[in-house]
Amino acid sequence: MDPHITLVTLGVEDLDRSIEFYRDGLDLPMQERPEDETIAFFDLEGAMLGLYPRDLLAEDATVSPEGSGFGGVTIAHNVADRDAVDAVLAEAESAGGELVKSGREADWGGYSGYFADPDGHLWEVAWNPYLSAD
Structure with a gap:
């Protein structure tokens, strides 16, 4: 495996709220996207941060979207x-x-x-x- 990370995608409950937090609150540069798009991408100088609805991300990975507490990742x-x-x-x-x-x-x-x-x-x-x- 080539040792670099290109994208980290976070499963989120409310995409608009998360976009506001990362784009408006933390001032991360967001790529342009159609308003009805279900994913948002932010440029992180060498990698990307993606925000995607939690249930759809779980479905894509074929796992349950249920879960709480510490997920073991920071x-x-x-x-x-x-x-x-x-x-x-x-x-x-x-x-x-x-x-x-x-x-x-x-x-x-x-x-x-x-x-x-x-x-x-x-x-x-x-x-x-x-x-x-x-």
Whole structure:
């Protein structure tokens, strides 16, 4: 397998609400789409983020759409410094996300926190002194 990710698709309950969160709240660049389209794509500099109705995504994967709690997956967004962690967490919260874990020193030597989008998808925002945020 070629070691890169090109697309992460999140199953969402309300596509319009999720578009507002990511496009308007977090200011992610969204590709143009017809208004009746059931999927939205955002450019993430080297990868794409897709939003698709949860029930249709489950149907496509031939699994049940039912489920709750921690799904065992987080999405990470690395930033250039500690202050940027707190700024992104505040931006996500003001956009309608839920602050799950405020920024704090991490046992691996960096600084990180978590927010959840309107569907509960967890995003880690981290400053990692061992990785480039580019």
